[in-house]
Amino acid sequence: MTDAARITATISRLGHQGDGVADGPLFAPRTLPGEVVSGIAVGSRLTSIRIETPSEHRVQPPCRHYKSCGGCQLQHASDGFVAQWKTDVVRNALTAQGLETEFRPVHTSPSQSRRRATLAVRRTKKGAMAGFHGQASDVITEIPDCRLLDPALMAAIPVAESLALAGASRKTPLSVTVTASDAGLDMFVQNGKPLDGPLRIVLAQLAEKHRIARLTWDDELIAMEQPPVQPFGPALVCPPPGAFLQATKDGEAALLAAVLEITRGAKRIVDLFAGCGTFALPLAQAAEVHAVEGERDMVAALDAGWRKAKGLKKVTTEARDLFRNPLLPEDLNPFGAAFDAAVIDPPRAGAEAQVAQLAKARTPVIAYVSCNPVSFARDAKTLAAAGYDLGWVQVVDQFRWSAHIEAVARFTLKD
Numbered sequence: 001m002t003d004a005a006r007i008t009a010t011i012s013r014l015g016h017q018g019d020g021v022a023d024g025p026l027f028a029p030r031t032l033p034g035e036v037v038s039g040i041a042v043g044s045r046l047t048s049i050r051i052e053t054p055s056e057h058r059v060q061p062p063c064r065h066y067k068s069c070g071g072c073q074l075q076h077a078s079d080g081f082v083a084q085w086k087t088d089v090v091r092n093a094l095t096a097q098g099l100e101t102e103f104r105p106v107h108t109s110p111s112q113s114r115r116r117a118t119l120a121v122r123r124t125k126k127g128a129m130a131g132f133h134g135q136a137s138d139v140i141t142e143i144p145d146c147r148l149l150d151p152a153l154m155a156a157i158p159v160a161e162s163l164a165l166a167g168a169s170r171k172t173p174l175s176v177t178v179t180a181s182d183a184g185l186d187m188f189v190q191n192g193k194p195l196d197g198p199l200r201i202v203l204a205q206l207a208e209k210h211r212i213a214r215l216t217w218d219d220e221l222i223a224m225e226q227p228p229v230q231p232f233g234p235a236l237v238c239p240p241p242g243a244f245l246q247a248t249k250d251g252e253a254a255l256l257a258a259v260l261e262i263t264r265g266a267k268r269i270v271d272l273f274a275g276c277g278t279f280a281l282p283l284a285q286a287a288e289v290h291a292v293e294g295e296r297d298m299v300a301a302l303d304a305g306w307r308k309a310k311g312l313k314k315v316t317t318e319a320r321d322l323f324r325n326p327l328l329p330e331d332l333n334p335f336g337a338a339f340d341a342a343v344i345d346p347p348r349a350g351a352e353a354q355v356a357q358l359a360k361a362r363t364p365v366i367a368y369v370s371c372n373p374v375s376f377a378r379d380a381k382t383l384a385a386a387g388y389d390l391g392w393v394q395v396v397d398q399f400r401w402s403a404h405i406e407a408v409a410r411f412t413l414k415d
């Protein structure tokens with residue numbers, strides 16, 4: 001392609017994936033608002049991008065892998081810019097629903113704090129390689145100097161490579177979800193060769209050699225030297241393999257601090273989309289908690305953690321699909337024992353059905369933790385229409401250098 005094919009464009013905003021957007025729309029990855037860029041348009045995507053006039057917010061990416069690795073999207077922007085952009089995305093989503101509120105300063109997790117990641121690992125002619133996929137590509141980039149991952153996860157890279165040597169086919173890369181736990185690495189492998197007797201023996205030997213706390217191959221437990229427990233308040237929970245956990249311990253602590261502040265003084269709390277008990281178990285130090293979650297294994301893990309812990313108030317659990325079968329006002333206000341606060345932390349789709357029922361039940365205080373500003377704003381509108389005040393929002397940037405946005409908000413029922 002010659003320079004004659006190049007076009008020039010001015011970036012007006014960032015899209016939801018963090019790409020710069022110019023008129024068209026034309027998407028230009030790794031550009032910033034106000035920048036004049038040139039490149040070759042391929043459909044709605046600008047490629048071979050040159051920055052003609054850089055933004056004042058453009059910085060040298062801290063990681064040497066950034067150019068080829070797709071693990072991060074926003075390392076070329078200053079921390080201040082990213083914090084403001086994430087705040088503005090949430091603010092604009094609320095404005096579109098006719099809502100406004102106070103925003104607390106963004107809490108950003110430090111570099112090298114990601115405690116859970118999925119590595120792509122494949123066999124090569126010479127051995128094996130592990131890393132992240134490149135931007136919109138199948139090519140795997142090795143990441144020996146990654147700025148994102150906790151050092152404990154970095155230690156998993158050579159281990160993941162030895163697992164690929166033993167059990168990856170030549171064609172399909174392994175997907176290895178690694179979680180750091182106090183007991184060691186929790187490794188959950190998918191897309192490997194089917195398990196047979198010899199492979200099982202080799203994998204068990206590797207688990208022992210590398211002191212992997214737990215190794216799971218598809219749905220089969222290969223070895224568990226120690227349960228890979230996570231502390232939630234005074235409880236220790238052993239999550240099911242690959243189960244959801246907040247991305248960083250630092251982010252989890254910031255979200256929990258906000259949730260504790262919002263629900264302070266409540267005697268009975270319902271935790272909706274409770275996972276393995278990230279919020280329910282610490283909350284149970286001061287309140288009785290009913291934890292509801294769709295995945296049975298996670299509910300069982302939460303319950304087992306509570307039963308072994310000392311000093312917690314009563315925690316009841318329920319496996320329930322809260323999209324199809326939300327808790328109703330009669331569940332939320334059982335005779336003589338209504339919940340005086342709710343915590344709700346749904347997946348990206350939000351919690352349309354459950355929020356409508358919370359509003360009907362008039363649960364006085366709601367801590368809403370969200371990973372999607374659009375569904376959050378939609379649900380916030382439902383609560384506002386039912387008489388709730390949106391007191392404040394705090395963005396917690398535990399997905400540093402990515403376009404992903406996490407926030408927590410306080411809703412209280414007006415008198």
Ligand SMILES: C[S@@+](CC[C@H](N)C(=O)[O-])C[C@H]1O[C@@H](n2cnc3c(N)ncnc32)[C@H](O)[C@@H]1O
Pocket residue numbers: 244245246273274275276277278279292293294295298320321322323324345346347371
């Ligand atoms: C964002 S995670 C939050 C988990 C937990 N609050 C935490 O902080 O670890 C959302 C949770 O919702 C659960 N979930 C997804 N769809 C659900 C549904 N329809 N009904 C109930 N739970 C669901 C997932 O299994 C996951 O544990």
